[in-house]
Amino acid sequence: MKALILVGGFGTRLRPLTLSMPKPLVEFANKPMLLHQIEALKAVGVTEVILAINYQPELMMNFIKEFEEKLAIKITCSREIEPLGTAGPLALARETLIDGTGNSFFVLNSDVISEYPFKEMIEFHNSHGGEASIMVTKVDEPSKYGVVILQETTGKVEKFVEKPKVFVGNKINAGIYLLNPSVLDRIELRPTSIEKEVFPRIAAENKLFAMVLPGFWMDVGQPKDYITGLRLYLDSLNKTSPSKLAKGIFAVGNVLVDESAVIEDDCLIGPDVAIGPGCVIESGVRLSSCTVMRGARVKKHACISNSIIGLYSTVGRWARLENMTILGEDVHVGDEVYSNGGVVLPHKEIKSSILKPEIIM
Incomplete structure (x- = not known):
């Protein structure tokens, strides 16, 4: 069985983190977003993952070399010369997706985080006999999205x-699909939207079915949703694999700490915090609702909330970062500096406070 992950796009909503790497390689809960999906696909028997890319292909190739070997799964690239939307990449990868077996294949948006119930989706797809299955999720404010109207008993999609x-x-x-190879006959090699052009045609022929996603779901493609997604992910981890969460007098609520990170005395960390590989959290630090990415250092008595600390960055002593402050890679915040929603591009040194949300170039 195969899967195609849509990893195109420039990640503009998640800048400055995506100025250093493609969005699918940005760490989420201490590993690249993409890796969460590939591991879940491998667990249900997917043997080859195709990455549809058009941005920073060299970095993506390095990822492939590293994780093909670690995960023992084939990972290949299908590179777009021009952006092809959400359906065009399927036409471009047609020859790779069709393997002669007639097997259905998965298609995923790369910035979707969930519990990935792929096994249940395969069973659902096989049970209804249609041409395509999509995962849907319930939201509180449907007016912000395209709503899927479906029959509650059968899951058959009526319209969008x-x-x-x-x-x-x-x-x-929810950006997770399971498609029969025949769907590829409906897609031309041109910029095309699978959601707006392909799925409505399949639904009109009564061949599109939707499964309601169990558990949490979040598109983590922008900072606010990234932090919300982290909270939902850690809450799910607490229910399914609580042993993976940190235990200790410093931990308050759900906290994920890489085993190579160092946490000094008298820290208070949590809830909803992820601390990545090689990080150093000095004594007296307070962290809540935030991510501290690989190689970062938070110095004594700093306080960070609702923020993202990028790779190899440093937060000075008694500094205070809040209100969705985002540090790009290799940013150094001085001692006693306050940031109220500052968004700092990579390789900067911040010596004075940021009193209102703004981008520091």
């Missing part, structure tokens, strides 16, 4: 309603 002004339903496309 884009950003409805009146309530028509609360289920939206």
Whole structure:
């Protein structure tokens, strides 16, 4: 069985983190976003993952070399010369996706985080006999999205309603699909939207079915949703694999700490914090609702909340970072500096406070 992951796009919503690497390689809960998906796909028997890319292919190739060997799964690239939307990449990778067995294949958006119930989705797809299955998730504010209208008993999709002004339903496309090879016959090699052009045609022929996603879901493609997604992920981890979470007098609620990180005395960490490989958290530090990425150092008595600390960055003593402060790679915040929503591009040194949300070039 094969899978295609849509990893194109420039990651503009997640800058400055994506100025150093493609969005799918940005760490989420201490490993690249993409790796969460590939591990889950391998667990249900997927033997080859195709990455549809068009941005920073060299970095993606380095990722492939490292994780093909670690995971013992074939990872290949299908590179777009021009952006092809969400359906065009399937046409481009057609020869790789069709393996002669007639097997269905997965298609995923790379910035979706969930519990990935792929086994249940395979069973659902095989049970309804249609041409395509999509995962849908319930949301509180459906007017912000395209809503999927489906039959509650069978899951058959009736239609799509884009950003409805009146309530028509609360289920939206979750960006996880299982498709028969015949779907590829519907897609031309040109910029095409699978959601707006391909799926409505399949639904009109009564061949599109939707499965309601169990558990949490989040598109973590922008900082606010990244932090929300981290909270949901850690909450799920607490229910399914609590032994992976940190235990100790410093931990408050759900905290994920890489085994190579160093945490000194008198820290208070959590809830909803991830501390990456090689990080150093000095004494007296307070962290909540934040990510501290690989190789970063937080110095004594600093306080960080609702923020993302990029790779190899440093936060000075008694510094305070809050309100969705985002540090790119190799940013150095001085002692006693305050940041209220500062977004700092890579390789900068911040010596004075940022009193209101702004981008530091």
